[in-house]
Structure formats: structure tokens, C-alpha cells
Amino acid sequence: MHDIQALVQDLERALLSLNRNEAIKIIHQASTQSSPIEAACEVVTEALDHIGAGWEEGRYSLSQVYISGLICEEAVDAVLPREAPERKDQPKMAIGVFADYHLLGKRIIYSSLRAAGFELTDLGSGLNTEDVVKMVHKQQISVLLLSTLMLPSALKIKELTRQLKDMPVKVVVGGAPFRFDENLWKEVGAYATGKTPKEALEIVNNLTGGKV
Amino acid sequence: MNTMAITSMERVLKTLGHQEPDRVPMFLMLTMHGAKELGLSIREYFSKPEHVIEGQLRLGQKYQNDCIVPFFYGPLEIEAFGGEVIWADDGPPNSGEPFIRSIEQINHLKMPDARSSKVLQKVYKATEGLNKEVGNKIPIIGVVMSPFSLPVMQMGFDKYLEIMFFRPDLFKRLMEVNQEFCVNFANRQLEAGATAICYFDPVSSTTIIPRETYLKTGFLIAQQTISRIKGPTATHFASGRIMDIVDDIAKTGTAAVGTSTSEDIGMMKVACKGKLTVIGNMNGIDMRNWDRTKTVHIVKDIIRKAAPGGGFILSDNHGEIPFQVSEETLMTISETVQTYGHYPIQLSDG
């Protein structure tokens, strides 16, 4: 039996020094606990939370957030495959890059949510309003996460949320423009915004009622 | 044009020498707004150097700007490499599908000749034309993407971080190609009449990489590249954070730094004192929402905290003001600098 907090600290240290093998070893160790999935996800989520919060406070950098997310996603996939019944029983969730082509923000949020045990569809990038409205309808998406990097792209979400008004979908937005203008998410009619993977996870947890 | 006794060039040079000129210099980094002046779409506007010459002259005059920016858009360098650009009606064009699709392609990557590149001629012509008009009265700021930041557009951010951390061989090769390209692009702009080069290097900011990585990568590349650029340089981090690397940046040979609204401008001024001129740090994205009162308040606050002693240029924090920012707001910024920016600064707290 390992102390969860000690594992979190070890994992955080391994991730920050980009020590992939060590990180994977720790996640495996966590998964040998009584409830493997819960333990692994808890350790991973906490370690990623610390790193994400450190980025927001200016202590860590984005490359550390990104690479940590990738390593954890890979390790969690090994203990909890994509089709595993233990993946959270959750409403249909999807993520995409709206009007832009910059994939990193989406990639980070996608990896972090998957590392926390959620499953979500990747809608790709360069999405326009028409595509998204169709996808939401066809795939019955109820939580839609959108990432943008350019201000004009962020502003275009306003028309999308207008068209989605009568559908049972919650639009969550993020990316640089939303970090530099605190009210922009409200202006574009989004349900919520998050600055870090941790905040994305909190929003998704609230929406899905999903705790591991 | 400026009717004061001292020219914008003299004002800027004095501030770069960490002395107080007549008033705080103001760099309104306006690019796309030139299209509005000429009644053209952004794409049409950037299709001809003549448009950029006319646009920059009109903007300079209108706002009493202390610099001229013959910058087109970052992804122009990607076009020079044969990559694609995606246009927008209301914002800067973006780089399209990265042209390095698999990392191994880096081994065979060919460097375009920046001097003869057809797409870059527009920049050289615009710079020459502007230099003919303003001579050495107003500084003309040429722009280059740093060899270290360009790869995000060449290959995508995820693949780039992968080679930066796990494939030193490919990283080294890509830096060699980009460095040569960057030095040629910068020097050709200086020959065309640019006064200084703004070296855009946001990937080096601690927003993106930790200092340990910077010291082994972006820092060394900046040092080598800047030493080969035959003119003064300023380094811009496009609103990324830099407080933890200020002393390192000073060692790259650059004269000034673009600073972010995410960091306190007063503390930044203290950290840079005598070493680097501080450029910044108005929040360009939020500027769209500023009314007159808020604009005056923010400009006065920045001047109060950062202007005393010289070594400071008022500007936005990204090095490019979004298309959505109104003429009224830009005019208010300019007027506030004219009113409250005279040395010695006489603004009190609150």
C-alpha cells in the first residue's frame, strides 16, 4: 500500500522532469491499490492539477503541462483502455478547435480529461458554425468543449451559441483570448470557461456529476 | 507628423539610452488597421507594398505614432517556405496545415533564400518606400520570427515540443536552417531601411518553456542570431511571461523587451532597469472593451509605474493591436500620452 499523497508528489516530480518511465511506473503502482482505476485517476488528476495550477500562477511552463498530459494519458490508457466499462458513465462529450487550426490547447485538455478517466470525441479543427450545429445534432453531444487561439475565432462562437440555443448542449470555451478578456466567455454566450486543465475538469465534473 | 522640436527617432533613442526624453514614446503596433484606412479587405491590403506604405503613413500621422511598422503578418515567412496561409476578414492570416508533416522531413528541409524570396520582396519594398518618406525622423521597425519560434507554424506545436525535448538531432538541424533564414531576412530589411529589428520569440517565454530549457535552447539561439543581425534589436514575447528570464534576455544582446499584461509593469521596470528598455504592456485583447475613462486610467497607470527614468515605451503587450480595437480608443491612448506623458512625469497614485 502506498500513500496516495506520496505517489502524487513522486508523479509530479517525475512529470516535471519529463521522466516518462518513472511516471508510468508510479501510475502502475497506484493502480495496484484496492480500486485500481480510482487510485490511478486520483493520483494522475492531482499531479496534473498541481502542474496546471503552477502554469496559471507562472511557476511552470506550458511544455511541462503538455508533456505531462501526454505521459499520463498513455499510462491511464494502459490501465483503463478506451472501451473499458469503467470509463465514466457520462453524457456524450466532444472537443474541437473552433475556426482556428492551433491544436495544442485542445490536445492538452483532451489528454487531461482522458487521463482523468473521461471519454470524449475529437471533432478536429477549423470547425465552423454549420458543421458544429450538425455534429451536435447528429451525435447528440451534450457537453461541447471549444478551444480557440485567435480573437476573431473566439468572437465567432457567439453566432454558434445562438444557433445552439434550443438544443440540450452546454458549450464550454477556452484558449488565449478567454484568458486575456475575462468577460469574453459570457459575451459569446458560453456556459463556462476554464484557463487550465484543472478548471476544465472541474467544469466537466460539475456538468456530469462524475466523480471517479 | 510630429510638430514638436524633437523627432520620434530622437525621443526613442534617448529612451533606449535609459534617459528621459521630452515625453514617453508610444509605439502603437498597428498592422491591419491600415486596411481600414484604405477601405480595403485585409487580404487586399497586404497584397501590395504600396498599400502598406500608404496605410502606415496615414496611421502614423493620425495617432502621432513614434514608430512605423512595415510588418505584414507572421505566416508570411511560412509562405516563403512554400507553406499555406489562411485568410480571415477580421483578423491576421494564420498559417495553415504545417508543411513539415513528419519530423524526419527536417533532414531534407530546404531553406528558401530570404533575400530573393518572391513573397518577402513585399516587405523590402514597403520598408524602402517608408524609409524614403520618413528618412530617419521616425524609427522603422522590421519584424522577424525567431528561428526558435517559427517551427510552431512549420510543423505544429505538439511535434515541435516533441523534437525540442526528445530529438536533439532534428532540433539542431531545424535551428540551423531557420537561423540562416532569419539572419538574412533581418539584414535584408535593415538594408532596405529598417532602423531596428523586432525579434519575435514567444516560445522562449516562461509561459511556454521553463527557464532551464530556455537556457539550453531559445537563449543560445537568440544570442547567436542577434549577434549576426547588423542593427539594433528588440525582443518581443507576444504577451508571454518573462520576469524569471529578464537577466538572461539582457545577455542575448537585445536592447528592449515586449512585456505582458500578465506581469506587473512596475516590477518589470525595476527588473530591467539600466539593462533593457521596457515596451508594453496594454492588454490588446481587452482593449476592444475599453471606454474613454478606462483607457485614460490604464495609460496613466502604466506611465506612472514605468515611465520615470526613461527606458520605457508605451505599447500593447502583443506587438500587434487587434483589428477590433476602435479608432476612438486608439486616439484616446495617443491623447493621454500627449497629455500625461511629458517628463518629468507628474502622476500620483490613484
Ligand code: B12
Ligand atoms: C507562442 C505564441 C505564438 C507562436 C506560436 C503560436 C501557435 N500556437 O501557433 C508564434 C510565434 C508562431 C505566434 C504567431 C502568431 N500569433 Co501568437 N502567441 C503566442 C502565445 C505567447 C502563446 C500561444 C500558444 O500557443 N499557447 C499554447 C496554448 C496551448 O495555450 P492556450 O491556447 O492558452 O491554452 C491553454 C488554456 O487557455 C486552456 N485551454 C485551451 N483551449 C481550451 C478549451 C477549453 C474548453 C478549456 C476549458 C480550456 C482551454 O488550456 C491550455 C493549457 O492550460 C500567445 C499569447 C499568450 N500569452 O498566450 C500569442 C497569441 C496566441 N498570438 C496571437 C497572434 C495574433 C499571432 C499571429 C496571428 C500574429 C500575426 N499577425 O502574425 C501569429 C500567427 C499564428 C499562426 N499560427 O499562424 C494572439 C491571438 C489573439 C488575437 N490577438 O487575435 C495571442 C493571444 C497574443 C495576444 N495577446 O494577442 N504566436
